[in-house]
Amino acid sequence: MTGRLTPFLVALARDPELYAAWIRQPEAVMVWAGLDAEERAVLHSRDQDRIYQALFRPPSAAAAPPWSIDGGVPSSASAAGTAVYWGSYAYPPVTVTLPVTPAPPSSPSAPFA
Amino acid sequence: MNLTFDERLVAVGTGIRTVGQLTGEALAWIKRADKVLYVLSDPVSERLIHDLNPTGAESLQHFYVENKVRREIYEQMIQLTLGYVRSGRVVCLAVYGHPGVFAFPTHESIRRARAEGYQARMLPGVSAEDCLFADFNIDPGSAGCQSYEATDFLVNRRITDPSSHLILWQMIVLGDSTYRWQVDSPPAMRQFIARLTQQYPPDHVVYVYEASIFPGVEARIEPVTIAQLGQVRYTTMSTLYVPPCVAPRADLQLYQSLGIPLG
Numbered sequence: 369m370t371g372r373l374t375p376f377l378v379a380l381a382r383d384p385e386l387y388a389a390w391i392r393q394p395e396a397v398m399v400w401a402g403l404d405a406e407e408r409a410v411l412h413s414r415d416q417d418r419i420y421q422a423l424f425r426p427p428s429a430a431a432a433p434p435w436s437i438d439g440g441v442p443s444s445a446s447a448a449g450t451a452v453y454w455g456s457y458a459y460p461p462v463t464v465t466l467p468v469t470p471a472p473p474s475s476p477s478a479p480f481a
Numbered sequence: 482m483n484l485t486f487d488e489r490l491v492a493v494g495t496g497i498r499t500v501g502q503l504t505g506e507a508l509a510w511i512k513r514a515d516k517v518l519y520v521l522s523d524p525v526s527e528r529l530i531h532d533l534n535p536t537g538a539e540s541l542q543h544f545y546v547e548n549k550v551r552r553e554i555y556e557q558m559i560q561l562t563l564g565y566v567r568s569g570r571v572v573c574l575a576v577y578g579h580p581g582v583f584a585f586p587t588h589e590s591i592r593r594a595r596a597e598g599y600q601a602r603m604l605p606g607v608s609a610e611d612c613l614f615a616d617f618n619i620d621p622g623s624a625g626c627q628s629y630e631a632t633d634f635l636v637n638r639r640i641t642d643p644s645s646h647l648i649l650w651q652m653i654v655l656g657d658s659t660y661r662w663q664v665d666s667p668p669a670m671r672q673f674i675a676r677l678t679q680q681y682p683p684d685h686v687v688y689v690y691e692a693s694i695f696p697g698v699e700a701r702i703e704p705v706t707i708a709q710l711g712q713v714r715y716t717t718m719s720t721l722y723v724p725p726c727v728a729p730r731a732d733l734q735l736y737q738s739l740g741i742p743l744g
């Protein structure tokens with residue numbers, strides 16, 4: 369285990385281009401991303417429990433992912449209706465103020481629309 | 482007037498399967514926020530949040546303690562969220578699935594923030610129910626669809642229509658107000674089966690459903706009769722899908738008078 373499994377899945381979540389490439393050629397993309405045979409076998413298995421457990425396994429050799437995909441965007445960069453939801457067993461009742469777009473005078477108001 | 486984004490609190494969902502279901506706007510707010518408070522179901526989404534916002538990410542998972550009353554857990558999450566909002570930070574509340582579907586703390590945090598004069602917004606995400614429609618290849622428009630928290634369905638005698646799709650959430654805590662990881666049989670299962678068999682035959686096949694949380698993995702879809710519901714394994718991800726068992730009762734006169742063709 370190289371420890372690259374989680375970063376690889378994170379990269380897929382952030383990058384549709386990479387995801388598309390992986391769909392097209394799973395094995396080749398995983399090799400390119402530096403996953404070892406064991407990690408690739410985990411994803412090939414399509415077994416949720418096995419993948420989940422592998423994500424917690426420590427890397428056998430300390431190795432940083434060979435790529436970074438962070439784009440680096442700077443981080444600094446009327447009328448209202450009221451509804452009561454009576455709640456359920458798990459959720460207590462709440463009164464909610466709903467912002468509504470004022471309806472044209474001729475049509476009935478629709479606070480839940 | 483210049484465009485500004487004045488939100489102090491934004492609730493986002495990471496989807497059930499973060500790889501593929503995280504929306505672009507959720508991603509943007511996670512990056513932009515000063516604080517990202519999160520409740521997530523897998524290490525991939527957790528790592529993603531930390532990668533996107535290394536200084537602001539903070540887990541709320543520690544509030545979940547086995548056997549703790551869930552309302553207490555929710556209240557502590559809301560208090561922490563509001564505390565950060567009041568301190569002047571832009572807060573993103575990130576939860577798995579849709580942030581407003583069976584997610585009391587997100588809705589309540591937004592209500593309280595607005596009541597205190599802060600701009601607060603919820604952005605939609607992909608819920609377990611959305612995944613269910615896709616995995617079962619069913620359309621809620623085909624027969625109508627009712628969706629209840631399982632205990633609510635039971636104890637509040639919800640009126641359901643057996644000609645519609647029925648979706649029951651939070652099976653693991655059926656009849657239990659505390660937090661659980663995994664149970665062999667939820668405490669109110671006997672009463673639950675009795676309730677369902679008032680409207681459905683005991684041999685009606687229903688499905689324990691768990692949408693996959695990783696790409697390339699199939700959902701867990703376990704068919705079981707209503708009578709056997711006490712013999713299946715439930716986890717924090719289990720949702721029950723009950724297909725219709727009868728045809729709707731058509732008002733033939735109305736069909737005729739409105740000129741709607743039958744069938």
Ligand SMILES: C[S@@+](CC[C@H](N)C(=O)[O-])C[C@H]1O[C@@H](n2cnc3c(N)ncnc32)[C@H](O)[C@@H]1O
Pocket residue numbers: 497576577578579580581582583584607608609610649650651652653690691692693694717718719720721
């Ligand atoms: C507190 S609710 C959260 C729902 C979430 N906000 C959503 O949008 O789907 C937890 C319940 O959602 C359902 N759930 C969560 N993960 C699921 C999954 N992977 N597949 C099916 N249902 C799931 C189960 O009924 C579970 O008890």
